[in-house]
Amino acid sequence: MQFKGNIEETLQRLLSQEDTDGDKKITIEDKGPKAFTIDLLSEDGFAKAYVIKGTYYLSNFLQELALEKALGKTEAIIPLSKIEEAPTARVSRMIKDYFWDDLTRTLDAEGLRKSLGDDKATDATQRLYVPITDAEGVAYYQNIQQQFPNLEVVILPKEITPTYVKSINEKPGVLALALQEGKGVPFVVPGGRFNEMYGWDSYFEGVGLILDGRIDLAKAMVDNFCYQITHYGKILNANRSYYLTRTQPPFLSSFIREVYEAAPSIGKEWLASVLKVAIQEYETVWMQAPRLTENGLNRYYAQGVGIPPETEEGHFDDVLSAFAKSASRTDNEGGLFSIKAYVELYQSGALKEPKLDSYFTHDRSLRESGHDTSWRLDDVCADLNTVDINSLLYKYEIDFAYLIDTYFNGVFEGYQESHWKMVAQQRIERMNMLMWNEERGQYFDYNIQTKEQTHFESASNYIPLWAGIASEKDASQMLQSLMNDLKEKGGVAGTSKKMNDQVLEGAVQRQWDYPNGWAPHQMMIWRGLKNYNFEEALQELIYRWLWMITRNAVDYNGTIPEKYDVVACTHKVYAEYGNVGTEFDYITTSGFGWMNASYQYGLSLLHPDLRNKLDQLIDPDTLF
Known part of the structure; x- marks a missing residue:
C-alpha cells in the first residue's frame, strides 16, 4: 500500500x-x-x-x-x-541514509561554496588560511580564488604564535584541510551552525560511520587529523583561525585502530603513516611542557592572548565587570571603567591584568578539554591533571603497543612494544596514587597547585573504564558510584546533582553540567561497562539514553539535537549556546553528529527484547 x-x-x-x-x-x-x-x-x-x-x-x-x-x-x-x-528503525535509517551525507563537507572548489558561506565572518570577506608548509594546498587555493569574489586566501607564517593568532581575530576564517588528487578530503561536521571539523566530535562520529559502513569517510577524517598535526602542529579544536593555539581531547589512536580493524584492506602502508603521525602528536603536543606536568601526568593547557573571540557576546560580563570595578578603584583619575572600555584597554595590552590572563588560560584550557563549559573546570582547568586527558593518553600508549605488536613485529619507528607498555603502566601507577579515591569509589581530577583531589563528581571520572585502567575490584566500586551519583532517567548526567547544588545561587547554568547529558560520555561509559562485563548496567544505561532520544524524536518531528536534559528527558536545553539541531522546517536532514553516532552505537549493543520495548516507548523506570 x-x-x-x-x-x-x-x-x-x-x-x-x-x-x-x-x-x-x-x-x-x-x-x-x-x-x-x-x-x-x-x-x-x-x-x-x-x-x-x-x-x-x-x-x-x-x-x-x-x-x-x-x-x-x-x-x-x-x-x-x-x-x-517503527521508531528505532526510522531514526536509525534516517541517520544512515541521510544525516551523514548532509553533515559531510569538503574544502575544495565545490565544498567551499558551502563551508565559506556561513555567518562567522565579521565582514563581507570570506577567508581561507593555508599553511605555508602545504605547497600543494597553496597552489590549489590560489588557483581557485578567482571563482569566489569574496574569498581571500591567506598564507599562514611558518611560526604561528599566540600573538599572531590574536592579530587575526578580527579576520576569522577557515583553515585548510587535506587535498587528494585535486579534491578535498571529506569530513563530517557536528551539525547545524557548524561548518568545521571538530576535534573529539570527529572520533565519535567515526564510531557511527564505521557501524553504518562508511569506513571511507571515517578513514578520510583520520587523514585530515594527520594533516592538521603535520601542518598545524596539533589536532585542532576545529579548523578555524582562532583555534590555532588549541587542541582537543586526543582520540587519534582509537580512531586509527578502529578504522584499520574494520577495513584492513586499506593496507599496512596507510597504517604505518598514520601511526607515525599519532606518535608525533603524543610526543610533541602532550608529552612536553606545559601539557606535561612535573608529576608525570598531563593537563589541558591551551595557549592564546586575550579574550577567546568565538564566545557569545556577554559571556564573560560577570568576570569582566569585577575586574573593571577593581581597575576603576586603582585608576589614577578615579574614573569608573565600563566593561567595553576596560576590554579595549585589556585587549590592546595597555592594561596589565595577570589574574585575568590566568583566568583566560584556564578558560581556553577548559575549551581544549571539549567541556565548554563546566563548573568543574572554570578558573582552574590548567591546574588540573584531569582524569579524562590521562585516561586518553593511557589509551594511546596501549594502542601503540597493540598496533606495533600486532602489525609491525613488535618494533616501529625505533620503539619496541615493551616501551609503550612500560609508560602505560607508569601512568596507571601515578593515576592510582594521585587520582584514585578508595572511599568514594572513583577517580578524581588532581590539582597540581593544592596537591589535592577535587572530589568533583562528573561523567569524565569514569573514562578509566573505557580505557581499561581500573582493576576489576576498583571497577566494581566505580560501577556503584556511577549508578548512585550520575544515573538519571535519561542516562548519565555530565555532573552530579550534588555538585550542581553546590553552585552559587544565581550562577550561570553550564551546558556540560547537571541536568544535561552528552553523547560522548554515554558512549565511553557504555564501552567501559562492556569492557568489564557489567552487562546489566550497560543495558539499562543504553536503554535510558535511547528511550529519551526516541521519545523526543517521536514527539517532536524527528528532532535529534546536540544535547539533552537527562532529568526531564527533553531536548529543550538552552544553557549557554542553545541546542543545535532543533531548528528546521519539515524535517531534520542532519541530526547532530555524535548524537547520531550514539544512537547507532547504542542500538548495536542493545538486547533485541529491549529494542522491542524501546519501539513501544516503555518508560525505563518501569523496567529497571
Missing part, C-alpha cells in the same frame, strides 16, 4: 490542519485533530481512504513529503511502511 499524490497540495493541506503553531513541524504541542485522511493505492491500483493517526505517523508523513520535494518532484509516492515505520 502506498500514497500517491501532489506534494505541494498535500503539504499545505496537512500543515493547515495539523501544524497549529506554524513552525512547519507536527509535534505533541500542536492542537490539530491528529488524524489526516489520504488515499492509499493497493498493488492492483485500487484507491482506499486511510486515516493517518497520531503525532508520530503524521510527522513521518510530513517528513517523507519533504524528502520527495527535495528531490525536485511534484508528485510523491510514499509506502505506508515508511509512514508507520
Whole structure:
C-alpha cells in the first residue's frame, strides 16, 4: 500500500490542519485533530481512504513529503511502511541514509561554496588560511580564488604564535584541510551552525560511520587529523583561525585502530603513516611542557592572548565587570571603567591584568578539554591533571603497543612494544596514587597547585573504564558510584546533582553540567561497562539514553539535537549556546553528529527484547 499524490497540495493541506503553531513541524504541542485522511493505492491500483493517526505517523508523513520535494518532484509516492515505520528503525535509517551525507563537507572548489558561506565572518570577506608548509594546498587555493569574489586566501607564517593568532581575530576564517588528487578530503561536521571539523566530535562520529559502513569517510577524517598535526602542529579544536593555539581531547589512536580493524584492506602502508603521525602528536603536543606536568601526568593547557573571540557576546560580563570595578578603584583619575572600555584597554595590552590572563588560560584550557563549559573546570582547568586527558593518553600508549605488536613485529619507528607498555603502566601507577579515591569509589581530577583531589563528581571520572585502567575490584566500586551519583532517567548526567547544588545561587547554568547529558560520555561509559562485563548496567544505561532520544524524536518531528536534559528527558536545553539541531522546517536532514553516532552505537549493543520495548516507548523506570 502506498500514497500517491501532489506534494505541494498535500503539504499545505496537512500543515493547515495539523501544524497549529506554524513552525512547519507536527509535534505533541500542536492542537490539530491528529488524524489526516489520504488515499492509499493497493498493488492492483485500487484507491482506499486511510486515516493517518497520531503525532508520530503524521510527522513521518510530513517528513517523507519533504524528502520527495527535495528531490525536485511534484508528485510523491510514499509506502505506508515508511509512514508507520517503527521508531528505532526510522531514526536509525534516517541517520544512515541521510544525516551523514548532509553533515559531510569538503574544502575544495565545490565544498567551499558551502563551508565559506556561513555567518562567522565579521565582514563581507570570506577567508581561507593555508599553511605555508602545504605547497600543494597553496597552489590549489590560489588557483581557485578567482571563482569566489569574496574569498581571500591567506598564507599562514611558518611560526604561528599566540600573538599572531590574536592579530587575526578580527579576520576569522577557515583553515585548510587535506587535498587528494585535486579534491578535498571529506569530513563530517557536528551539525547545524557548524561548518568545521571538530576535534573529539570527529572520533565519535567515526564510531557511527564505521557501524553504518562508511569506513571511507571515517578513514578520510583520520587523514585530515594527520594533516592538521603535520601542518598545524596539533589536532585542532576545529579548523578555524582562532583555534590555532588549541587542541582537543586526543582520540587519534582509537580512531586509527578502529578504522584499520574494520577495513584492513586499506593496507599496512596507510597504517604505518598514520601511526607515525599519532606518535608525533603524543610526543610533541602532550608529552612536553606545559601539557606535561612535573608529576608525570598531563593537563589541558591551551595557549592564546586575550579574550577567546568565538564566545557569545556577554559571556564573560560577570568576570569582566569585577575586574573593571577593581581597575576603576586603582585608576589614577578615579574614573569608573565600563566593561567595553576596560576590554579595549585589556585587549590592546595597555592594561596589565595577570589574574585575568590566568583566568583566560584556564578558560581556553577548559575549551581544549571539549567541556565548554563546566563548573568543574572554570578558573582552574590548567591546574588540573584531569582524569579524562590521562585516561586518553593511557589509551594511546596501549594502542601503540597493540598496533606495533600486532602489525609491525613488535618494533616501529625505533620503539619496541615493551616501551609503550612500560609508560602505560607508569601512568596507571601515578593515576592510582594521585587520582584514585578508595572511599568514594572513583577517580578524581588532581590539582597540581593544592596537591589535592577535587572530589568533583562528573561523567569524565569514569573514562578509566573505557580505557581499561581500573582493576576489576576498583571497577566494581566505580560501577556503584556511577549508578548512585550520575544515573538519571535519561542516562548519565555530565555532573552530579550534588555538585550542581553546590553552585552559587544565581550562577550561570553550564551546558556540560547537571541536568544535561552528552553523547560522548554515554558512549565511553557504555564501552567501559562492556569492557568489564557489567552487562546489566550497560543495558539499562543504553536503554535510558535511547528511550529519551526516541521519545523526543517521536514527539517532536524527528528532532535529534546536540544535547539533552537527562532529568526531564527533553531536548529543550538552552544553557549557554542553545541546542543545535532543533531548528528546521519539515524535517531534520542532519541530526547532530555524535548524537547520531550514539544512537547507532547504542542500538548495536542493545538486547533485541529491549529494542522491542524501546519501539513501544516503555518508560525505563518501569523496567529497571
